[in-house]
Amino acid sequence: MNFLAPLYLLAGLAAAVPLLLHLWRRRTLARRDFPATRYLERAEREHSRSLRVSNLLLMVLRVLLVLAIAAAAARPIAGVAGVGHAPVALAIVLDNSLSTTAVRDGIAEFMRLRDAVRGALAQATSADRLWLVTADGRVRAGSASQLLDELAATQPLADGGDLSRALVIADGLVAGAELPARLLAIATDAQRSAWSAAIRTSRPLQLFAPDAPAPPNRSIVALAASPARWSPAGAVDAGIRSPDSVPVRLSIDDRTIARTIAPGSGPLTLRAMATERGWHALRLDLPPDAYVADDQRYAAVWIGDAPAGITRPSAGPFVEAAIATLTSAGTLARDPRTPVTVGAAQDVDALPALLTAPVNPLDIGAANRTLVRLGIPWRFGAAVSGRWTVRGGLADGALVQQRYELQRTGGRSDTVSTAGDAPWIVAGERWVLVASPLDPAATNLPVRAQFLPWLADALIARAAAAPGDLRAPLARSPRSLLHLPDAADSLEAPDGIVTPVTAGTRLPGARGVWFVRTRGRRTGAVVVQADSAENSLDRFTAATLAARLSSHGNATGNASRWAASVYAGGRARPLLLPLLVIASLLLLAEMFVVRPTRTTVP
């Protein structure tokens, strides 16, 4: 039995009043003159037995009356024997997250969950108020038959959704219902990663979760092109989770470009050379297992001809050696058809270019004049010395001893790295500007291991990138909101269908690689897929999860038992009316006992 207003139970303490009056009334009662007391005493003596019974009966009636009124005021709800249930407000959360596509014993978990919900809805009556909430937070309301139709049309999501939010929504729905019995139920695969958030419902929760361990699973937990721009050779870095070795296949636009055997769980790098140019989709595949959703993972890559690094003498010996290394490795081209000039600013005469600060402070004027001429919206300011750690970008962690203060004059650009909170590396379309000479006297970046990757990225991904291109693909979840560059005008689906878009658009619910297009050209890519946390099928037990989610949680792995228990709260009917009837009957009985007796004076 539960009470909607349990504080009123304290009023039951008033039952002690008639009890105390009965026990101690000789001490507490008022004294009244009554000359015929001798007859009163005689009456009590002659009718002592019946009077004692009457007094006791009266006390019991009054105690019960007070208790009944107090109990009624507390608005109790208790289970009442019988078939069916009282009208209930019931919200059922159906877990249709991606993990429910895992197959166990030949049946997808989603089918089990959906069948369980179908069984629960089948027991609803027309007087019930029903909602179905799925993992994406979508709410369906209606009669049982309407929700059964909705249920039949419900499919698993392409990602994990947000079950915690769905449960909060469901809790709020029933909280606002006017029916006294407000019930909450959920059918979930109890995936640990989906229920990591600490939430608790405000009412009892009936939880159904398959009472079985998750099926064995191999998964790809990460995939990214390395570097993000291939020229045209490149690699992909993948994360594999597998108990044993597993064959993997890398494809670009459905064309296989690499195969290998992953040794088991751990990182995996696959090198590849592509003939395609521009933005393209990469996909890594594992052999399908019980959970096929994580046997594929997507990435995007820009593929193009590598630029040639043209160094000026003012670039310094470290830059010159690094470019030679990158050229010999094939990262940079020997053929100067797409040159990128590298040198001190005063020595650069055209873009694309990587410009550094001059070694000699006397050249600062010429350097600034070059910046003006090339349209670069930054100027070298005063030379400062000190010791700063570089933050941001591939140069992160390097030390700077000498630098010029960079002064912005307007225009669009990115601050790639900072030194002492001041811009140190800034970049724009077809140029990269460094506020120090790339010399060990000014910074230790040229002598660090990260120098070559940084230089390759600066030359290929920034200086040589086509104007308006995204520097790297965007990673998003299905149905998330995407903010595109201002110049972007359409989105190209994996199947090639181009849809005009505005700056902010909602991504579809399917996984894959979408391409950002600007004036008919692919200028970027958006990789849409579930968070890798969804790949872990580790589960809570049903009881553990129920205890996490509700202080009055009940859990079962039996679908039919769950369907029946969902309405258990509906059998708890309000007892207000019966208690008021009982109180009225007790009052009538009390009035009967104390009824005035009419006698006629002879």
Add this chain to the structure above:
Amino acid sequence: MQASRAPRAELVDPAVLAELGRLELVARWIVDGFLSGLHRSPRKGFSVEFAEYRPYQPGDDLRYVDWRIAARADRWVVKQYEEETNLRATIVLDVSRSMEWRSSPTLLTKRSYAEHLAAAIALLLLRQRDAVGLIRIDDAVRTSIPPRSRSTQWRQLVGALGEPGGGHASDLVTALQQAARLVPRRGLLVLISDLLVDVEPVIAALRGMRAAGHDIVVLHVMDPAEREFSLAGDATYVDPESGQSVVATASVVRSAYAATIDRVLEEWRTALGALGASYAVVSTAAPFAEPLRELFAARQRHP
């Protein structure tokens, strides 16, 4: 001829009537009203000697119409009679402390009611030229006026009824024994008391009076609450005379109390009946006409 529509005093609520005037005046109203109403009685009345004529009023017994006057003067008159003045009556009035009680401010105390009733009885008897005396008792005789029929007796009786004395504990038996010695000649003895005493000793005392030749009428004065226990609530009920207390829930004990009172009244009625005495229970809520009728009905039964 038009009958008077004014309410007759003996039928008015006693408490209301007592508010209207002094005891003497109220008693006169009661007696006047009572006497004027007797003609409606099926009985002939209690007098046997012609006293006077009065105009005929509708409802008067036609046997008392003087037809000769009607024939001569064309005026209807009826003859009225007076009883012979050979009765010596003594009113014994209990003025003990228990008589001071009333259950509601809208009622007279038992003592006040009894005093008005005693005054009315006395006046009624005096008008019949009977000799009337008064003895006020509580635990002893407080006032004693020997029976006389002279015209000053009425004022003397009224004066005695208004005396403040009494209010002590009741010892009705001793007081009755003392009173018996004060009334040596046989006559009518009217005892007005709440009889909150044991039956047997009182009967024994009255038996002696009866043996002395007295006719005895006992008017048992009761407050309605004493009859029905119409009080409410849980309380400790205390006898102001004896200090005896009883804890009771009025609603619970009411029916048992009423049954006990029925039994008590029956005991008094049986014992007094066996003694040859008349007995009537008088409620302080009842108009004074009722006990007066009871009294004279008793006189009819025991002339």
